Amino acid sequence: xxxxxxxxxxxxxxxxxxxxxxxxxxxxxxxxxxxxxxxxxxxxxxxxxxxxxxxxxxxxxxxxxxxxxxxxxxxxxxxxxxxxxxxxxxxxxxxxxxxxxxxxxxxxxxxxxxxxxxxxxxxxxxxxxxxxxxxxxxxxxxxxxxxxxxxxxxxxxxxx
Amino acid sequence: xxxxxxxxxxxxxxxxxxxxxxxxxxxxxxxxxxxxxxxxxxxxxxxxxxxxxxxxxxxxxxxxxxxxxxxxxxxxxxxxxxxxxxxxxxxxxxxxxxxxxxxxxxxxxxxxxxxxxxxxxxxxxxxxxxxxxxxxxxxxxxxxxxxxxxxxxxxxxxxxxxxxxxxxxxxxxxxxxxxxxxxxxxxxxxxxxxxxxxxxxxxxxxxx
Numbered sequence: 001x002x003x004x005x006x007x008x009x010x011x012x013x014x015x016x017x018x019x020x021x022x023x024x025x026x027x028x029x030x031x032x033x034x035x036x037x038x039x040x041x042x043x044x045x046x047x048x049x050x051x052x053x054x055x056x057x058x059x060x061x062x063x064x065x066x067x068x069x070x071x072x073x074x075x076x077x078x079x080x081x082x083x084x085x086x087x088x089x090x091x092x093x094x095x096x097x098x099x100x101x102x103x104x105x106x107x108x109x110x111x112x113x114x115x116x117x118x119x120x121x122x123x124x125x126x127x128x129x130x131x132x133x134x135x136x137x138x139x140x141x142x143x144x145x146x147x148x149x150x151x152x153x154x155x156x157x158x159x160x
Numbered sequence: 161x162x163x164x165x166x167x168x169x170x171x172x173x174x175x176x177x178x179x180x181x182x183x184x185x186x187x188x189x190x191x192x193x194x195x196x197x198x199x200x201x202x203x204x205x206x207x208x209x210x211x212x213x214x215x216x217x218x219x220x221x222x223x224x225x226x227x228x229x230x231x232x233x234x235x236x237x238x239x240x241x242x243x244x245x246x247x248x249x250x251x252x253x254x255x256x257x258x259x260x261x262x263x264x265x266x267x268x269x270x271x272x273x274x275x276x277x278x279x280x281x282x283x284x285x286x287x288x289x290x291x292x293x294x295x296x297x298x299x300x301x302x303x304x305x306x307x308x309x310x311x312x313x314x315x316x317x318x319x320x321x322x323x324x325x326x327x328x329x330x331x332x333x334x335x336x337x338x339x340x341x342x343x344x345x346x347x348x349x350x351x352x353x354x355x356x357x358x359x360x361x362x363x364x365x366x367x368x
Binding site for chain 1: 212213216222223225230231232266302303304305307308309310311312313314315316317319320321323324327
């Protein structure tokens, strides 16, 4: 059977050649798949918040900015190169709509903006996205092909 | 000493939360009983402080579909309350109020969804009333909203909302016994840290 590695919340895992990386039920969090097709290396990051404040709390993978910096550093050691990387993102939903509370749930939208900006600044191409709306997404990356599958409740599975 | 995280609360702080939980569960059992027209008993609730990945594991599977009602607290206490409704509880409510049961969350129509939202709102309000009566603080509640979706995605809302403050979630779990059936109930009570300090100060609890 194919090896499957689970990525938790505020977490990152990477793999080479084969296997699947999966992260479950992304709500307002964002899953970022970074894939280098030449060396068949894929990383999946599950971030919660758009950017770190101050020194943070020691978990780099919680925030989009520190998470991506740390992921780039790790996978570059393994031979990945930013110009070759293909990024695909999913998540950033607004699960609840509370009247008169426009700030709640906007973190999803802020996460999307932040992740896109960081990818752009890092010179990494964003190839596909499935973001926003009001439902959770389970995201998996096939390390052999770089294909990203998105599973949701009550909708057909899609491939990015 | 002020606390910075939920898990820094000492025994007295936890006792306070447990007391709020007990009174709230009592209140909500009474409210539920009059709404359903059945006797509703409750067990003494358990208070747990868990990390995110632990909280999801405790409640089920991240991809499990649940219904959840969210209410935001503002005023002297700020924070979120999230009540999770699973199929057995939903069916107990629907069969009492609307004489109907469902097999899958898909089958919930608009009317039933709004009935569940109201039940969730009543339960949440019971806990919030317990908190405000016990400590004589004023708490305003937002209009509730209900979501039917993956548990993990739903829990990400309070996690992210307080992500800059805490890595933990505070959960009150208990059991309702409705007409002989035992139904599990989970409520996430998440005052922000400043509010929690205010609450404890107001009740004369010093930490540390």
